[in-house]
Amino acid sequence: DVLAAASPLGEVLVVATPAPEALAGARHVPDPRHGQGAAVRAALDAAVAAGLPAPYVIVNADVPCATTRDLLALVGAVPEHGLALAPASDGTTNALALADEGLFEPVYGPGSAARFAALAPSTRLDAPNLVDDVDTVDDLGRLAARLGEHTRRVLLSLHLESAA
Template structure:
């Protein structure tokens, strides 16, 4: 199983400026660590620090073509065989068991879909790389559902809290709670009075 994790340089613009970089890299590390225990991992990024985090944890790095998240994911899926997962880098509570649960619909030939609370897409389980379409952005979860239907695929929407609860704001970061990955937990300890 291949997991693709897109990581955008300069992301997390809704977090306080002094925290953005550290939080983004900590979350990336936690997501990559969970993913490498389930199979091969490709992190697609143009960020030097993100590349270092990914390679230190055993992930392959793919150059981000710089044309948005959809193009980045498509670049990382190129040449992939079999079941593929696509998981955003801002999910610091993800565990290997969550990724294995995301893979179940794909193993059954369905599209696995985890929408964010805002209707965007946090994670996908693809029966094959060819099922992917670059549909990210506002309302993308609905677009992925429609895409699966157009392909004649059933889809299964998963509500795994570790994959639904992404971090875009300081309030999101505070809501992460007691179960973040090691790197995010250490960062939260360091910044919490």
């Protein structure tokens, strides 16, 4: 669902190993396998090498309620020479939009939202669809009314329809 939400914004890069079969037109970037920060850096480097313009939007894959509208709001919140972020309810970071790739520092982990906000002029976007991520099956049940169609379809195929 994150891929579907991001696609209307422009070219989408997905960091994964191995290459997922269902990239739906997105460009695959091999995962360097050195954590989330290294994965994001690989995607940013690939975007710059391909000549893709800023702002750069980074969204975790475990945000199944994300919509294009949410991501456009995140992009619209980016201050000049700064970043916008959507923190998770636990203080980590679910999504970022960067005015420049050079603003990125790999500060993921507990408390990362505050660390990202301290890197540059920043705007916090508390959009429920970006704040709510999935860490457990119970989270899927909690978010059932807002899950994207792709997540719903997978849950049905796994016979986890009670979670959605």
